[in-house]
Amino acid sequence: MDPRYRPRVGTRPRIGHNPRVAPTTGLIPSTPYVELDRQAWTRLSGSTPLPLTDADVQRLRGLGDPIDLAEVDAVYRPMSRLLNLYVEATTNLHEASSTFLREDSGGTPYVIGVAGSVAVGKSTTARLLRELMARWPQTPHVELxxxxxxxxxxxxxxxxxxxxxxxxxxSYDRRALVAFLSKVKAGHAEVRAPVYDHVTYDIVPNERVVVRRPDVLIVEGLNVLQPARPTPVGSSEFAVSDFFDFSIYVDARASVVRQWYIDRFLSLRSTAFTRPESYFHKYAGLTDDEAVERAGRIWDAINAPNLVQNILPTRSRATLVLTKGANHAVERMRLRRL
Ligand SMILES: Nc1ncnc2c1ncn2[C@@H]1O[C@H](COP(=O)(O)OP(=O)(O)O)[C@@H](O)[C@H]1O
Ligand SMILES: CC(C)(COP(=O)(O)O)[C@@H](O)C(=O)NCCC(=O)O
Structure with a gap:
């Protein structure tokens, strides 16, 4: 039996609950997600336009990611429509809440989290979303x-x-991240965030990005869906995801992501690693075999355990899960029911 369906034994659907009854089995789905294959998802884009060109997609895609305009059209156009509907509904909800509180609604930023493994392509997803949403008339100011x-x-x-x-x-200053998000959400005029450099593999001293009351803030990172840390009795702490209006988990099989990580390492060896300031400069002269071995070791020692122990367990908290196949194309989508 399909494990997503549980028998309808002595249970009645709740009022207002709209169970998707599997037509052949008469069973109620026990998952909080609607699952769609790529074709079904693509059909949901309706007449939503795609204001991006092939050149935009090439500029926005990450190293080693072969995404093209056809993939963006199939995957991101429906996502753009969905997010447009959600942003509009959330804006209405904020207005209702402000009316109740007799406050000025003041334009609370819509915050989107993008989570997933190292090397899964989160930055491509986040950059494409930023570009798409910034082209909508309602949300011209999008920060990432x-x-x-x-x-x-x-x-x-x-x-x-x-x-x-x-x-x-x-390894993160979670308190600083939560403080940053809470200020952005509260509508502070300017909020600063520190900057990391992948080449030097370190925080850039004295450098900050400044976020100025965006319409949308996209927050991308491995651990953005982590729950709050356990706190001593009587105290409480926010999780980063408490500030999210929507979240996306970019998913692929661990063995596939491992290969992408190794492929990217091989490309970086002849690009970023050749720069003397690169933390990985010592790897620029490795042979192919040595580079594959070294990348595999870093993956197995750090990124794989982090994926299994910390990142993957947060997948079920996402609003939307995008599952990629070995060729990087998104094959399946899971959207959380409201
Ligand atoms: N050692 C490195 N040197 C230079 N750039 C890197 C290095 N490692 C990762 N990057 C770049 O940093 C970005 C983020 O990578 P990562 O955190 O693995 O996320 P993802 O691949 O999911 O977007 C990518 O654009 C990647 O190409
Ligand atoms: C910098 C990262 C932790 C990603 O950080 P994120 O933006 O997801 O918070 C990751 O790319 C990384 O460098 N991991 C350490 C192991 C490695 O060098 O691959």
Whole structure:
């Protein structure tokens, strides 16, 4: 039996609940998601326009990601329509809440989280979304922040014995990230975030990005769907995702992402790693076999355990899960029912 369906034994659907009854089995789905294959998803785009060109997609895609305009049309046009509907509904909800509180609604930013493994293509998804949403008339001002800026500096990670745990929840200054999001959500005129440099593999001293009351803020990072840390009795702490209006988890099989990580490492070897300031400069001269071996070791020691222990368990918290196949194309979508 399809495990997503449980028998209708002595249970009645709740009022207002709209169970999707599997036509052949008469069973009620026990998943909170609607699952769609690529074709079904693509059909949902309706007449939503796609204001991007092939050149835009080439500019926005990450290293090693072969995404093209056809893929963006099939996957991101329906997503654009969905988000447009959600943003509009949320704006109405904010207005209702402000009417109740007798406050000025003041334009609360719509916050979207993008989560997933290292090397799964989160940055491509986040950049495409930023570009698409900024072209809507209602949300011209879209900002994108990556959570790597909230990693502790290498000096601090070394002090805490966490240099081999970069990307694990404990390697981030979560309190600073939560404070940043809470100020953006509260409508502060200017909120600053620290900046990470993948080339030097460290926080850039004295550099900040400034976020000025965006219509939409996209927050991209490995651990953005992590629940709040356990707190002592009598106290409480926010999770990063408490500030999200919508979240996307970019998913692919771990063995496939491992290969993407290795392929990217091979490309970086002849590009970013050749720069003397690159933290990985010592790997620029590796042979193919040595580079594959080294990348595989970094993956197996750091990124794979982080994926299995910390990132994957947060997938079920996302509003939308995009599942990619080995060729990077999105094959399946799961949208959380409201
Ligand atoms: N060692 C590195 N040197 C330079 N750029 C890197 C390095 N590692 C990752 N990047 C770049 O950083 C970005 C984020 O990578 P990552 O966190 O793995 O997320 P994702 O691949 O899911 O977008 C990507 O654009 C990637 O190409
Ligand atoms: C910087 C990262 C932790 C990603 O951070 P994020 O923006 O997702 O918060 C990751 O790209 C990374 O460098 N991981 C450490 C292991 C490695 O070098 O692949």
């Amino acid at each position: 922040v990556t959570t790597d800026g909230f990693l502790f500096s290498n000096a601090e990670l070394a002090r805490r014995g966490l240099m081999d745990r970069k990307g694990f929840p404990e």
